[in-house]
Amino acid sequence: MLIIKRPRGTNDLFYESAKKMSFVQNEINKIATIHGFSEIRTPIFESTELFTRGIGEETDIVSKEMFTFLDRGGRSLTLRPENTAAVVRAYLENSLQKEYAMNKLFYIGSMYRGERPQKGRYREFHQFGIECIGSSSYLADVETILLNVAILDSFNITETELVINTVGCPNCKPKYNQALRESLSSEKDNLCETCQVRYDKNILRMLDCKNPTCQEIIKKIPTFYDFVCDECREHFDGLCEELTRLGQAFTINPMLVRGLDYYTKTAFEIQSSNLGAQSAILGGGRYDKLAGMFNNGVDVPAVGSAMGIERLIFMIENEKFIEDRLDVFIIAFKETINHVMPILKRLRANNIKSDFDFDLKSIKSQFKLANKKNAKYTLIIGTDEISKNVCKIRDMDSGDEKEVSLDNIEKELKNK
Ligand SMILES: [Zn+2]
Ligand SMILES: [Zn+2]
Known part of the structure; x- marks a missing residue:
């Protein structure tokens, strides 16, 4: 606890x-x-x-x-x-x-x-x-x-x-206060306790009294504008x-x-x-x-x-609150983890909102996190991809995938 x-x-x-x-x-x-x-x-x-x-x-x-x-x-x-x-x-x-x-x-x-x-x-x-x-x-x-x-x-x-x-x-103000006092003098005893004090000390404050009886009485008073x-x-x-x-x-x-x-x-x-x-x-x-x-x-x-x-x-x-989506979530493997931070650094320098799961759990749980963070795209960096100097970009809304050269990721994402 x-x-x-x-x-x-x-x-x-x-x-x-x-x-x-x-x-x-x-x-x-x-x-x-x-x-x-x-x-x-x-x-x-x-x-x-x-x-x-x-x-x-x-x-x-x-x-x-x-x-x-x-x-x-x-x-x-x-x-x-x-x-x-x-x-x-x-x-x-x-x-x-x-x-x-x-x-x-x-x-x-x-x-x-x-x-x-x-x-x-x-x-x-x-x-x-x-x-x-x-x-x-x-x-x-x-x-x-x-x-x-x-x-x-x-x-x-x-x-x-x-x-x-x-x-x-x-x-x-004093003229109006006087007029208020005069118009309420016959009703003074019917006012709530607080208002009876206000009647003598600060009569204007009576006007926003929430007491129903007071509110009825107040309806009949002269308006300030006339004074x-x-x-x-x-x-x-x-x-x-x-x-x-x-x-x-x-x-x-x-x-x-x-x-x-x-x-x-x-x-x-x-x-x-x-x-x-x-x-x-x-x-x-x-x-x-x-x-x-x-x-x-x-x-x-x-x-x-x-x-x-x-x-x-x-x-x-x-x-009305702006839908705030992550642009990119990077999905990687133990073997390719060294490529993740340099790519993130490049993306962020280009104002692309990006993130990844540094505990590198299973691929499934990485995708789950990408969804939870409402990512528009995932960048998948596997060993095959690295050997070809590419990565896969997946559109998380349509499911479409595309291979892109590691050198062109920012350009590709900025075009989207
Ligand atoms: Zn005045
Ligand atoms: Zn009152």
Whole structure:
């Protein structure tokens, strides 16, 4: 019995699963680059304070789910549970505003949350995220949305719906909060316990309460759009108009909000009905007030999004993953083994994917392995063949065989 096993909620990726993961990551990388985005890599762990400030002390992530530990010097560190705060920290620390007025960044990497593991949720998981930092233009919001859409399109994930909303800014949020409080005051006693606390402390967070009674009550509230200031309205109208011009379908959902103060203006989700119940594949929005939390109140306008890669892989049709075949498998005998490695070296130098069984079991088992590795061709090197300076090339799909001079193997295979 195995004495040490992998920690709960983690995965080992190998063969198929590892190939899928790198296929998806390469594809995302390619499409993000086409859209003019550059990759950013930040540490797996950061000072705990980065997340308590940057995600919010009262969120489930910070209050219940972080992997936090003390290093040998007694400093509190945390494995990143998400990456926006870290990217903003890196932007500020490396003065990226000196590189470009607008930094279009993306990341792909593992994140860590001590959730109760359940199907499709892991303690170590991967996220793809976009962070456009430095511009307050609604076109940055459009860019962020379009890149996400392009990525989903490239994986043929089309049964999706873009849902957007505006959540205002520090000028207009208080007015909306006040209106919410007034419209809910008569119902306060009917709200769930959590929402009764939220009613006083952070009423916006009520809007995504899952409690059925709360949801019924929330249906009757006034919408944010009726309370936003001119600047927020212009931003939202600009976004909607541009999406319409581009033929990008969307719906406005006034319930789509984000509770923390540093979220501003745009909030969006891309939802899919393919995940069972309608649920979000990715979410994002503006966070113009986040940088200020690390930077003595000096704000930097920014917009971003994040999507879970495990869920994405789950949604991609298997056919979409490139069929990855071995070009050549070499079959040899004890007497001819010395010829194998020099031939392999030549094939590989010509970018021909090739392999062999170095334990040289029976011919039958070598063919079996060639099949398992899905080889297109086998190269059979027997003593007869060697004496004539040839080898046999067998097409594994048709079964056709052909003798080829040992000097011409690469040429022959490249022609196929
Ligand atoms: Zn506003
Ligand atoms: Zn509630």
